[in-house]
Structures are given as structure tokens and as C-alpha cells.
Amino acid sequence: MMQTVSENFLSVAPEVRDAIGENRAVVALESTIISHGMPYPENVETAMRVEAVVRAQGAVPATIGILDGKLQAGLSADQIERVGKTGQQALKVSRRDIPFALADSTVVGATTVASTMIIADLAGIKVFATGGIGGVHRGAAQTMDISADLQELASTSVAVVCAGAKSILDIGLTCEYLETHGVPVIGYDTECWPAFYTRRTEHPVDYTLSDPAAVAGVLSRKWQLGLQGGVVVCVPVPVQYAQDEAVIDRAISSALAEADALGIRGKDTTPFLLEKIAAITGGSSLATNIELVLNNVLVGSRIAVEYAGRGG
Numbered sequence: 001m002m003q004t005v006s007e008n009f010l011s012v013a014p015e016v017r018d019a020i021g022e023n024r025a026v027v028a029l030e031s032t033i034i035s036h037g038m039p040y041p042e043n044v045e046t047a048m049r050v051e052a053v054v055r056a057q058g059a060v061p062a063t064i065g066i067l068d069g070k071l072q073a074g075l076s077a078d079q080i081e082r083v084g085k086t087g088q089q090a091l092k093v094s095r096r097d098i099p100f101a102l103a104d105s106t107v108v109g110a111t112t113v114a115s116t117m118i119i120a121d122l123a124g125i126k127v128f129a130t131g132g133i134g135g136v137h138r139g140a141a142q143t144m145d146i147s148a149d150l151q152e153l154a155s156t157s158v159a160v161v162c163a164g165a166k167s168i169l170d171i172g173l174t175c176e177y178l179e180t181h182g183v184p185v186i187g188y189d190t191e192c193w194p195a196f197y198t199r200r201t202e203h204p205v206d207y208t209l210s211d212p213a214a215v216a217g218v219l220s221r222k223w224q225l226g227l228q229g230g231v232v233v234c235v236p237v238p239v240q241y242a243q244d245e246a247v248i249d250r251a252i253s254s255a256l257a258e259a260d261a262l263g264i265r266g267k268d269t270t271p272f273l274l275e276k277i278a279a280i281t282g283g284s285s286l287a288t289n290i291e292l293v294l295n296n297v298l299v300g301s302r303i304a305v306e307y308a309g310r311g312g
Contacts, residue, residue: 010119012074016073023312024060025058025304026062027128027301028119029128029130030116031064032111032116033130035088035090035092036092036110037274041084043084047063054297058305059301062074062123063075066102067083069107071122073125083108083110088271090110091108091109093111094115097109112148113128114147114152117153126158126219127159127161127307128158128300129301131289131292132163132166134148135169135171137169140170140173145269146177147169150174150183151181153178153181153230154183154229154230155228159230161235161297161303163195163295164195166196166274167198179206181229182229183230184218184231186209186215186218186232186234187234188215188234189209189236190208191204191208193205193234197277197289197292212302233300237292238291241292243281243288251280252277259272
């Protein structure tokens with residue numbers, strides 16, 4: 001059910017609002033992928049392809065962002081174009097940044113996993129599909145660099161369908177953080193965490209499920225019991241688009257060394273690393289990124305349809 005939020009702050013697209021009110025499937029989509037994850041015009045083209053995948057599965061897409069001083073649940077095609085053209089000049093908005101983005105109506109705010117979860121929850125959307133979640137960064141024992149995505153998963157009741165944590169992160173410590181905060185990790189037809197560009201890691205998931213209805217059943221029971229917090233659903237990148245682990249590891253090591261030398265920290269780290277990895281791999285990592293997002297959205301849409309069929 002949609003939470004009570006002033007219309008001064010939250011704008012829900014009519015199609016999305018109607019679908020929520022009629023208990024039809026809706027899938028939340030983030031906008032940082034559009035602004036910071038890919039270059040223009042591939043970012044806008046991918047966003048529209050993603051929305052088409054959602055519709056093909058019988059669900060309604062709700063691309064989320066912050067525009068014109070409002071939290072927007074369901075961007076129009078023109079608004080997606082605006083975010084795409086703004087690119088990395090858009091404000092990358094996590095939980096802490098939301099009030100600042102709202103206070104300045106000229107800001108184009110692109111939502112991360114954390115802020116997309118918040119806005120989806122406010123709008124009454126329970127399933128969110130994206131590329132990969134943030135996590136504990138390598139070297140966090142010294143830097144304490146831990147994505148706000150993880151704390152949001154601990155507190156906000158939205159399922160996040162993703163290709164695991166980005167392989168630039170410390171996946172082992174990310175697993176430990178989620179376990180500590182009681183966030184279940186479901187492997188969709190996999191027994192181990194995928195690592196965004198690649199299909200396998202040494203880290204096991206909590207449970208393996210291979211059917212959208214089974215995942216929807218778990219979500220229903222969790223939230224009907226009043227157990228607050230999210231669920232991570234890990235979907236490996238399709239095998240034909242997976243990168244070679246050795247190649248990606250070398251690219252990541254090189255990109256991390258350059259980021260360290262340049263003193264790049266915080267929320268600028270991930271887009272910098274993704275851009276460098278794309279350059280090092282001759283663009284093949286960008287193609288992988290696009291295909292894994294489309295696959296995650298396909299799975300997430302099917303889960304959303306099953307969840308809606310259970311009455312939410």
C-alpha cells in the first residue's frame with residue numbers, strides 16, 4: 001500500500017498509481033544507471049528497452065528519479081531523456097542527499113539503489129530490478145567505505161533483483177554485513193553469489209530458488225509477518241554475456257590503482273571504476289552491463305507479477 005506522503009514531495013505517474021491501486025505488478029527501476037552507469041545515448045536506449053521488458057511480462061515500469069523538486073515514481077520518456085542527457089552532471093542521490101535534491105527544483109537527481117528503495121517504498125512498490133548493489137569496498141578496514149545500499153536493505157522492505165554486488169567490491173565482507181543485519185540473499189538458480197560481470201564467486205547465497213512464484217512466496221511471508229527489511233535476489237549474468245574472470249580481475253586491479261592514485265573516494269568511485277573497466281575491456285563490459293540489467297529486469301518482472309497475484 002502507498003504510504004501517506006505529501007504530494008508536495010512525491011509524484012507518482014498516473015499509470016503507476018493506477019497499477020498500485022489495482023494491485024497489479026509494478027517494477028521499480030533506478031536512474032543512476034541512466035546518468036552514471038552508461039554513456040549517452042546508450043543509457044536512454046537501454047532505459048527504454050528495460051521498460052519494454054517490464055511491459056512484455058505484464059508489469060508496469062516505474063523508473064525513479066528526482067526532478068523539479070519532487071520524488072518521481074515513474075519517469076516519462078522525456079524525463080528519462082533529460083536524465084540521460086544530464087549524465088554524470090546529475091546529482092547522484094542516496095538517502096542523505098534526498099532533502100537537498102528536493103530543496104533545489106533545478107536539480108536533476110539520479111537515484112542509487114538506496115534512494116530508489118526509499119522512493120519505491122513510499123510509493124508502495126515492492127520489487128526493484130537493477131544491475132548490481134553497492135557493498136563493502138575493498139580496503140574498508142582502513143577507509144570504512146560501505147555503501148548506504150546495505151543499510152537500506154536492512155531497513156526498507158523492498159526486494160532488489162540484481163546481478164549480485166559489483167565485482168569492484170569486497171563481496172565476502174558484503175555478505176557478512178547483510179547476514180549481520182538479517183537480510184536474506186536468494187540465489188536465483190544459483191548456489192553462489194554472482195559478481196556482476198561474472199557468474200560465480202566462492203561465496204554461497206543463503207537460499208537457492210529457481211521459480212518466480214517461490215521467490216514471491218518468500219517475500220509475502222516475510223512482510224506479512226512484519227519482518228522489516230529488504231531481500232536480495234541474485235541473478236547471474238546470462239552465460240553468453242559473462243566476462244572472463246581473469247580479464248575482469250586485471251581490469252579491476254588496474255582501475256582501482258588509478259582511482260587510488262587520483263584520490264577518488266566515496267560516491268565518485270563506482271562510476272569512475274565502471275568507466276575505466278569499460279575502456280580497459282574495449283567496451284565489452286558495457287555490453288555485459290546492458291545485458292545483465294535486461295535479464296535482471298526480466299526476472300524481477302516475473303517475480304513482481306507473481307507477488308501481485310498473491311495479493312501483495
